[in-house]
Amino acid sequence: MGRHLTTIGFDADDTLWQNEQFFRLTEARFAALLADHASPEAISGRLLEVERRNLQFYGYGIKGFTLSMIETALTLTGGNVPAIAIAEILAAGREMLTHPVETLPHARETLEQLNGTYRLVLITKGDLFDQERKLAQSGLGDFFTAVEIVSEKSPATYRTIFARHGDGAGHSMMVGNSLKSDIVPAIEAGSWGVHIPHALTWALEHSEPPADSSRFRQLDSLGLLYSLIMKIDG
Structure with a gap:
């Protein structure tokens, strides 16, 4: 299967x-x-x-x-x-x-665990030059099969990206710290959404968690993502 x-x-x-x-x-x-x-x-x-x-x-x-x-x-x-x-x-x-990039704990090891088994896509908002700079400095670029730097993250954004780089939103998962941008619209598009809260979140990115969705999960650490995916997809 x-x-x-x-x-x-x-x-x-x-x-x-x-x-x-x-x-x-x-x-x-x-x-x-x-x-x-x-x-x-x-x-x-x-x-x-x-x-x-x-x-x-x-x-x-x-x-x-x-x-x-x-x-x-x-x-x-x-x-x-x-x-x-x-x-x-x-x-x-x-x-x-020009500030040096500081990768978060478990970022590299998690991408290493998933690389080769899944298509990994970086989906981020922000200034094109700055996001490209940070990705290059992070040393994580080689793990991704595609990079999408978008002006906004909406359900349509996720449907388009997951159709372009995968098998559609229904067979995809979005992982991020923002409920408003990363999780809620991805779930509305039909994908899984895994919220990994950060200690600091911009006020304009706050949203209520979609707790009634069967495709919503929240983890305390990125280091727990691989185990979660194995449970969902094992």
Whole structure:
């Protein structure tokens, strides 16, 4: 009998390597820069509002985040933000774009365990250049039969990708840290969805777990994924 699963999709940021912690550190640096104009909580709240509004224009990633910080600074200072502050925000964005990649525990060993038995597909949002850079630096690229860098993750996105690189969503699984982007739409598309929470999750990625779905699973660690797949597909 053939395997039920043939294709496994993996999110990248905060699933295979660290990401959100660098945004949080930069946000704290940004709040300190504007400390004379508002409290850290107020600054973070305003920045989140601007990011939410700008997603339709800039998409996901560090470049959009940097532009949103500049817009927030202009708003909070009434358009009087000093040029040196703008320069510091741009420098912070460049530092994020050159930060070394830190793979998460069990990422490599899990891909090694699954490689050769399943088609592994990296499915990630964000800036094309930055995601390509992180994948190259991670040393994990050779495990994937395909890499999809998309503007949004919707049920249609997963149906298209799993049809292109596998045997359809029904024979596929998506693994990631974001319920909103990785799990809920993948399950709606007909695939399995395995949620592996990260200690830090961007506010705009929060969603309720699809607990009533028979294809939803949650694991405490990526290191438990292989055993789970063997139970599902054994």
